[in-house]
Amino acid sequence: xxxxxxxxxxxxxxxxxxxxEIIDEITKRKSMALVCEKYIGGDYPxxxxxxxxxxxxxxxxxxxxxxxxxxxxxxxx
Numbered sequence: 001x002x003x004x005x006x007x008x009x010x011x012x013x014x015x016x017x018x019x020x021e022i023i024d025e026i027t028k029r030k031s032m033a034l035v036c037e038k039y040i041g042g043d044y045p046x047x048x049x050x051x052x053x054x055x056x057x058x059x060x061x062x063x064x065x066x067x068x069x070x071x072x073x074x075x076x077x
Contacts, residue, residue, distance in 0.1 A: 011074040019063040028062045029053060 022028045036049055053060075 011072070013070055013072040015065060015067050016069040017065045017067045019065050022062045022064055025057075028057070028060070031062050031064075032060070 022031060032053060033049060036044060
């Protein structure tokens with residue numbers, strides 16, 4: 001937040017496309033591992049991921065989106 005200029009610094013994107021459920025177990029696991037690595041970091045314990053994935057994979061639904069159109073906004077200093 002930039003209090004002097006009363007604004008926020010942000011980046012956002014909106015995508016439009018067709019979602020497709022990933023049903024292949026190997027692809028689903030790899031996709032979730034990449035998401036965890038991105039948001040938790042590369043040093044998260046793989047054993048924790050494997051245990052959590054095993055306990056949730058039956059109720060977890062993962063989608064791939066084929067992007068047809070996108071737009072974005074952003075404000076930086």
